[in-house]
Amino acid sequence: MIEIWEAKINKEKTYQLPIIIPLVIYHGKDRWNLSTNLGELIVGYENLTEDIKKHIPNYEYLIYDLSQYTDDDIKGEAQLRIILTIFRDIFIKDNKGIQESVERAARYLKELEDKQTGIEYFETFIRYIISARPNLTRENMEDMRENVNRIYPEGSEVIMTIIERYREEGRQEGRLEGKIEVAKKLIKMDLTIDEIIEATGLKKEEIYEIRKKILN
Numbered sequence: 625m626i627e628i629w630e631a632k633i634n635k636e637k638t639y640q641l642p643i644i645i646p647l648v649i650y651h652g653k654d655r656w657n658l659s660t661n662l663g664e665l666i667v668g669y670e671n672l673t674e675d676i677k678k679h680i681p682n683y684e685y686l687i688y689d690l691s692q693y694t695d696d697d698i699k700g701e702a703q704l705r706i707i708l709t710i711f712r713d714i715f716i717k718d719n720k721g722i723q724e725s726v727e728r729a730a731r732y733l734k735e736l737e738d739k740q741t742g743i744e745y746f747e748t749f750i751r752y753i754i755s756a757r758p759n760l761t762r763e764n765m766e767d768m769r770e771n772v773n774r775i776y777p778e779g780s781e782v783i784m785t786i787i788e789r790y791r792e793e794g795r796q797e798g799r800l801e802g803k804i805e806v807a808k809k810l811i812k813m814d815l816t817i818d819e820i821i822e823a824t825g826l827k828k829e830e831i832y833e834i835r836k837k838i839l840n
Contacts, residue, residue: 646685651711656689691716695728702732703745710749714756722757723768726750730776739778746779750786762787804834811835 629641650656663669663682672680690712698708706729713725729749736742754760765787773780803824810820811834820831 651690747782
């Protein structure tokens with residue numbers, strides 16, 4: 625709230641503050657069970673005198689607990705349904721359930737007339753899922769791609785691009801690990817730093833760090 629007010633003041637050079645209604649969108653694993661009254665969350669607030677209370681912020685905030693929403697409860701434009709659905713599912717569904725959520729999102733995106741916007745939105749959506757669910761396997765991603773391809777081919781191409789990118793990152797990581805192993809052996813053979821750089825292509829700082837770990 626303060627950040628919104630500060631932005632308003634800085635942008636418009638005014639000290640007339642807009643009304644803000646606090647809203648919490650919750651999508652955790654468990655049901656929301658905290659009070660929606662700020663004062664009740666402050667330790668000892670109820671024991672304060674009215675003279676003290678008037679100096680302490682207290683308000684009622686709205687809560688939307690998405691974990692309790694069914695598919696029928698989630699309505700609106702395609703983008704809104706997608707984001708609310710994945711927020712609801714991301715921490716409570718298993719990998720199979722997440723795949724089903726992605727397929728549902730693909731069906732929603734078919735409703736969009738602007739295909740380019742749909743593709744960009746889908747890519748952002750997939751990247752969020754991967755970052756929030758690091759336990760998704762390549763097999764999960766391949767299954768997801770195949771299923772989405774039957775519903776929303778453009779989305780399948782997005783997933784394929786991301787899979788290929790991760791494969792390349794994996795290959796790069798594998799090559800780096802190989803270079804590190806070679807460097808370790810050369811360090812133990814008492815080769816000079818310059819000789820190890822020439823043999824592995826690693827940076828001088830990286831080799832010093834590897835040697836430090838070996839000596840420790």
